[in-house]
Amino acid sequence: MKPLSLLPPDAARALAGVIFDLDDTVLDHGALTEAAYAALFRLRETGLALIACTGRPAGWGEVLQRQWPIDATIVENGALALVREEESDAAGHRGGHAPRAGASRVVTLDDLDREARRARRAELIGLANDMVRRFPAAALADDNDLRVTDVTIDIGEHRHVPPEDVQKMRAELRERGVRTLLSSVHLHLTYDPSDKATGIVRLLSARFGEDPTRARHRYAFVGDSGNDGVAFAAFVLTFGVANVRAHLGKLSVPPQFVASLPMGRGFAEIAQQIAELRKNAPEP
Template sequence: MRPLSDLPLDLARSVRVVLSDIDDTITSEGMLTASAYAALEALHRAGFIVIPVTGRPAGWCDHIARMWPVDAVVGENGAFYFRYDRPARKMHQHFWASAEERQENRARLDAIEKEVLATVPGAALASDQAYRVADLAIDFCEDVPPLPEQEVDRIVAIFERAGAQAKVSSIHVNGWFGAYDKLSMAKILLADVFGLDWDAARRSVVYAGDSPNDEPMFAAFPLSVGVANISAFSHRLRHKPAYITAAHSGDGFAELAALLLRAKDGTGA
């Protein structure tokens, strides 16, 4: 991982699309700071396509798509994308699985939930679980005392024994049934809504993240950026981001946004 300051401005000028994780990438210690939100708004106003790609639930993503300065949002680690058409006042929703499939998968996830809570002391259901449509989120440090890494691995193993996918974020273990992840839904969104085929996307997208569930995105996009706190997870990553910010969390996202805006304006050194 090279310092973000080493990113050539010519490469930064090629960016049209900013994809970013939310928790501990745009937010800091669970808060959306004024500086991080201002960075989002500045990118959007400058004409970048801005898309959060998050493990957070459908209920949150409806709010984000409607009220944040973004063009769309991918949620629940790729279960769907939401795009709000402001002039038409219409929310467009695209799900990976049908409503019937999601209902069947929920029964299987309910069984996993019971096993995890019965066998991993200190783990809890994520406080935002009620707003989810496709996955199960187990809290290991957001609203509970942080669990040891081996306990996080136990949660992942329970999901995987049941045939589910499981990804570790900075706060939750998210699990689901279905052959999708953040990358697969982002590709669908970029092609269907913004007309970017995969070759074009690889040349014009930057992705920012902070944790192991961002690994498919780090692997896919040559221009990928980890905020500084990703160093805590580097031992869990086979595919690391190409660049790393000097600042942590939302300040790191603002650092990336400032570089992109300087490059676009031609004011970079």
């Protein structure tokens, strides 16, 4: 991994957007700092599209998409995406009322219907309850009521689950046909084939008109842990906040560049470097 000072100016200037993880990347143990939030605005001012990509639930994603200066939010490790759409005149005339100027709504992009989702989740909840009953150091994560496609077990947010217990749970779930994804705080149980990389590329192709191969060169990814590994491998320009060093053993491909600071301060450091290089582009 290289320090941010070695980031080539041309690489920063060639970007169309930045995709970023949330937990322990933009957020500090779940908290959003002023520096990290301001960094989003600095990146946006340079003309970059911004996409959050997280294992957190769809309910979180809807709030982010309404309130943050971002273009899309990918949630539940790539299974769903949320985008903001301007309301059409026809849609706004419900009850005889025209839409407010600039009115928009958040739309969830999902290939599966609601009934199928409910059935899948019911099975996953049963399996997750069995896991936490048999591995009492773990517990169901407190964000499960906001989820649509997966179920999460808290292994590092409010609980401290021994790594050997996590590995035993993953092995048993795999035998039962369940995919598991591991973040710095949660063990995710899902039947969906998506991961962060496939979810990002699918969104960029469907909603941003990007060629899937070209998109990997036009967008950078910023992350910190094991469930970001597929995105570190998929994108040409990648960044890690300093705490990524604790997870290098779980990454087949590390990020290209690493910040000197952890979590939100590291994200702000990365954003500042990209923004400065883009703003200081020579006149044509």
